[in-house]
Amino acid sequence: MTPDVNLAQLRALVAVADTGGFSAAADELGISQPAVSHAVAALERSLGAPVLWRGSPCRPTPLGEQVLPHARTAVASAAAVRAIATRHSGGPTGTVRLAAPTTVCQALLPGLLKAWRAAYPQVTVRVFEGEDDELAAWLEAGTVDAAVLVDAGPLPPGAVSLGADSMHALLRRDHPLAGQPTIHVAELEDDDFLLSEGGCERHIREAYRRAGTRFTPRHRIRDLNSLIGMVHAGVGVSVMPALALTMLPADCVLVPIRPAVHRTLSLTGPTGRPWSPAVGSLLAGMAPGVAAGAAAGVPSR
Known part of the structure; x- marks a missing residue:
């Protein structure tokens, strides 16, 4: 047998x-x-x-x-x-696999992880960094238990909004436009444009479409740190989310672009299957205090 x-x-x-x-x-x-x-x-x-x-x-x-x-x-x-059986004897337990984009891992997750560790000491959160378009697939396939999704469609009950993250021009501090309060995307035409292929390309193209300006990137860079390094070295300019501010060297700046374009960030479990009790506890504990704090952490400049 x-x-x-x-x-x-x-x-x-x-x-x-x-x-x-x-x-x-x-x-x-x-x-x-x-x-x-x-x-x-x-x-x-x-x-x-x-x-x-x-x-x-x-x-x-x-x-x-x-x-x-x-x-x-x-x-x-x-x-x-197992989590249900132990929840009655001291709160949620277990491991939550959480996926998020690079900028969210850099700027928002450290604060969230610290808050979760204090509130749920028996829950271990393991972070998986991915590109915007990978995260939803990972979540629905069961590779991760929760994810920070960008511009997600209808979300299941319990999902938490982390706010809106606006697109900014990335320049060296000595660039002639670095001191302006905002930059129209047409003003970037004289510089070589470095395009991040990580997931913000559609937001950047949308800004140029709204402006009626031709978009001709000179270089296409997948890794965000490589892109920042190239701008830092004077190779060109770029556009990226405001959350990238925490990743910049001191002599680079972010300046809001016109037309304004932003992405929305949502923390959620899967739509196709029940959430684990640990995921439910983490997200339920974010409303409203932790979620508001995370949203407040999205820099505007």
């Missing part, structure tokens, strides 16, 4: 799929690498076929791709049961 699939096997599959390797999965689960390998091998014996391609990184096989969503649901449900 084929052995039954158990939760440890499914938890190992999810960990290897998410981290890309057996060693990283072992660190994630707090067990040895042989234990992870044994659990995955036992799962494959139970199913009668491989669920992972061994490599760098490890990837799910076609069977693994079909099993993985059910494995995530089982692991999340088990965590929810």
Whole structure:
């Protein structure tokens, strides 16, 4: 008789799929690498076929791709049961995997993590940094438990608004336009434009569209720190969210652009499945004090 699939096997599959390797999965689960390998091998014996391609990184096989969503649901449900059982004896417990854009990780999350640690000492929050367009997919796939989404559509009950983050021109402090209170995007035409491909491109293009100004970026840069370094070196100028202020060297400045364009930030759990009790507690505890504080932290200049 084929052995039954158990939760440890499914938890190992999810960990290897998410981290890309057996060693990283072992660190994630707090067990040895042989234990992870044994659990995955036992799962494959139970199913009668491989669920992972061994490599760098490890990837799910076609069977693994079909099993993985059910494995995530089982692991999340088990965590929810444990959290419910322990909630009555001292508050929420467990681990919350939280995804957010780079600028949010830099500017807003440190304050939120500090507040959550004080209010919910038995909850561990693990941060995953991603691009704007990746976060919703991670959340709905179960790769993370909560996410800060940009310009999200209809959100489930319990989601928290973190405010609006306006687009600013990024310039060296010695740039002729650096001292102006605002800059029309047409005024940037004489400079080489460095475009961040991280997720704000549509906001930048919208500003130029509203202005009726041709948009011709000279360089396309994926990493935000690389882009800031290039502006700092005098290669060109850029436009980025106000939250990037915390990432800038002293001789770079952000100046609000015209036409004004902003992005909205929302912290939420998934729409397609129940939230874990720990996620619900973290977000419920933000209304209204912590959420208002986070929104107040979005700089306007």
